[in-house]
Amino acid sequence: MKIQESIQSLCDQMSRVVVGQTNLVEGLLIALFAGGHALVEGVPGLAKTTAVRTLAQALGLGFGRIQFTPDLLPADLVGTPIFVPDTRSFVVRKGPIFAPVLLADEINRAPAKVQSALLEAMEERQVTIGDQTFPLPEPFFVMATQNPVELEGTYPLPEAQIDRFLVKLVVPYPEESDEREIVARDSQPHPEAVTPLDPETVATIRQAATEVHAAPSLVDYAVRLARATRDPAAAGALIHAPGVPAPEACVALGASPRGSMYLIRAARVRALLDGRDYATPNDIKRVAPDVLRHRIVLTYEAEADGIRPDAVVDAILAAVETP
Numbered sequence: 001m002k003i004q005e006s007i008q009s010l011c012d013q014m015s016r017v018v019v020g021q022t023n024l025v026e027g028l029l030i031a032l033f034a035g036g037h038a039l040v041e042g043v044p045g046l047a048k049t050t051a052v053r054t055l056a057q058a059l060g061l062g063f064g065r066i067q068f069t070p071d072l073l074p075a076d077l078v079g080t081p082i083f084v085p086d087t088r089s090f091v092v093r094k095g096p097i098f099a100p101v102l103l104a105d106e107i108n109r110a111p112a113k114v115q116s117a118l119l120e121a122m123e124e125r126q127v128t129i130g131d132q133t134f135p136l137p138e139p140f141f142v143m144a145t146q147n148p149v150e151l152e153g154t155y156p157l158p159e160a161q162i163d164r165f166l167v168k169l170v171v172p173y174p175e176e177s178d179e180r181e182i183v184a185r186d187s188q189p190h191p192e193a194v195t196p197l198d199p200e201t202v203a204t205i206r207q208a209a210t211e212v213h214a215a216p217s218l219v220d221y222a223v224r225l226a227r228a229t230r231d232p233a234a235a236g237a238l239i240h241a242p243g244v245p246a247p248e249a250c251v252a253l254g255a256s257p258r259g260s261m262y263l264i265r266a267a268r269v270r271a272l273l274d275g276r277d278y279a280t281p282n283d284i285k286r287v288a289p290d291v292l293r294h295r296i297v298l299t300y301e302a303e304a305d306g307i308r309p310d311a312v313v314d315a316i317l318a319a320v321e322t323p
Contacts, residue, residue: 036266075095174281209272222260
């Protein structure tokens with residue numbers, strides 16, 4: 001099956017179950033095919049879990065879910081050695097993290113030790129249990145969710161971990177027509193079945209994404225955008241809060257070089273989803289909000305004035321010259 005046919009078939013399978021939420025579905029595909037992970041923010045009931053489970057089914061991959069809670073232990077995530085009396089030896093019982101597609105539900109409710117265990121898995125594609133190191137499945141894709149309104153009992157994600165997510169997707173409420181379709185489908189006695197593709201599809205599309213041409217001028221554009229997040233004023237970005245002038249310094253921390261790399265990776269997949277073997281500046285602009293919003297840490301003054309990371313990204317895209 002050709003690459004475009006595989007992608008179209010995958011999107012068709014997703015649409016059988018997930019109504020609307022095009023940005024969520026495309027964002028998950030971009031993160032998966034670019035070899036990264038996705039952080040998803042949205043209120044409960046917006047099909048976040050359904051989307052990632054359907055994606056795993058459509059790709060013919062295994063699916064695992066971990067409900068993060070304040071009393072979760074690293075062993076609950078990665079596994080633990082179990083003593084076997086018959087053999088008088090320890091056998092490692094692997095945890096739910098050993099799944100190609102992993103849903104980390106309400107990730108910001110887990111304590112620091114669990115975050116550290118997940119960080120190793122996301123970055124190095126391996127986990128350490130006792131004195132043994134185990135490789136994770138290939139592909140290994142993490143979709144983590146967090147609730148934007150509940151703060152009680154949550155732990156802020158470390159900046160090092162947030163930076164490991166290729167994209168942060170913000171899921172809005174569905175359109176009225178989509179919500180009608182959701183309610184109508186709920187009354188159907190038999191839900192739509194998903195026909196899985198060949199599990200090798202992910203590897204094939206990932207390889208095709210690396211072969212999408214990104215001109216040197218496009219790489220330069222991605223670097224300039226990432227650097228502009230560190231000092232928007234120097235880049236000429238005009239950032240204003242609603243009704244009040246913006247403070248001189250809005251950003252306490254901008255995107256790292258990983259942000260530049262992820263812009264190019266995501267733009268390549270964006271081009272592939274559109275059926276092209278070359279990326280354009282418009283591909284960079286389309287993926288920039290998802291790739292950059294979680295890498296921008298605002299100053300206290302900027303947050304108090306109502307400025308949001310998306311406003312910084314929009315201002316930077318308007319200020320930095322397009323090649």
